[in-house]
Amino acid sequence: MATRRLRDARPLPVQLADQVRQRISDGDWEPGHRLPSEQQLADEYGVSRATVRSALRRLAESGLLRVRQGAGTFVTSHRDGIRTGLQDLRSTSRIIAEQGYTCQVVYRLREHRQATEDEVRRLDSTGPLRVIALQRSFLADGEVVAFEHDLINAEALPDTADPADITGSVFDHLEPFGLLPAQAVARVHAVHDASVGWGPVRPETPLYVCLDQVHYLPSGAPITWSRTWFVEDKFEFVLVRSR
Amino acid sequence: MATRRLRDARPLPVQLADQVRQRISDGDWEPGHRLPSEQQLADEYGVSRATVRSALRRLAESGLLRVRQGAGTFVTSHRDGIRTGLQDLRSTSRIIAEQGYTCQVVYRLREHRQATEDEVRRLDSTGPLRVIALQRSFLADGEVVAFEHDLINAEALPDTADPADITGSVFDHLEPFGLLPAQAVARVHAVHDASVGWGPVRPETPLYVCLDQVHYLPSGAPITWSRTWFVEDKFEFVLVRSR
DNA sequence: AAGTGGTCTAGACCACTGA
């Protein structure tokens, strides 16, 4: 068995989880099939079993795998649609792309301005704030699947940062400045509102799962606030709950 | 520093998390204060640092602690009451009670029968199945806040088990038989459907956050399936997401 | 009995924070 290499800067379990997710979507391991044992995966990738377990736990938490003690780890049989673990912090565009769709982002608003009092509060902040405000929609293979409002704390960004540079993921735009969110606190709502959607393509029914989030840096400082309306039934949000 | 003892049968990180939670609610460690370092806690409780980290991660995931690299682990200052997370597995009646309401459960259906093919599939099972089926609504201070359908795998229950005995939490009914779910895989949806509600009191708008769940025993065997429609805006579902 | 995942330890080294 050839040793596979993990090389980028992200934690090993995250990289390994990506590899496994890839091999599943490639059809390397089919739904219902058993994965190699944790020890075999550890040997194959040249990492410790603890690292493998951490990676598999991530995937099990998003419902892609099911682990049965003594029996093995199995690929869940999934239905169509964009499936994602609700507790995995990933950008909307990545969620879409990871499911094999072509993701396109359409902007309605992209501006640099002073935050309102309300917005300052939402960002858990005190004093006045410069922010970058975005309003955009996400298309998967040409079909609209989500609408989003974002508010980025611009105080931490260099003055030269231009909102027009943001084309895809906000995370990708923040990363070069070392401002990658590590955690988000989200509130979940159902919304039925025809005024949410805009643009040439609209969902048939204005029904959405709405995620209201504040993202925090590893230091604990809030960096962005966002509200995303996911078109109902275009996404499958999986959540593993435990005691 | 006296060594504290952890003794029951649950995993060490779970026990330790409970201890820390207790000491916080006792006022031992106040909101905003820094906890002892991971190594100090490990020494104090006579466990490894990995165990301490696992315990603290649990608490951070439900928002009770905030961990800052290099600086320490801090007790979150919960301004407007503690809101527990969506990823904590709790019964619907407990969720309601924890929001500070008086919970009342009204039954529309409570029967013992053979499962349909569809239901067998939902319970991740193969052969024919005896089930207990429930349809009920939850009132909080007299106002309807949720509707729920439940399906309990009755094969594991003694024949004497009477559906009419179920009055509050399904979990409470299963516990005496040692059938306490350890994990649930949930799917989250938005629903706008006037046919969901029933009974004398109905929500003003038929808009719901819908949680579709299969509960699993520690062995990995599915024990119940449930679909709960939470009336939008009656609940605040908080979720901590991380990388 | 053999093989799987579940738990836990001890220790190493790195990255970050704050004095």
Added chain:
DNA sequence: CAGTGGTCTAGACCACTTT
């Protein structure tokens, strides 16, 4: 700079499933 959390390893032993 010392002290904190972040990551990762190697190995031990246990509980459970399958053969």
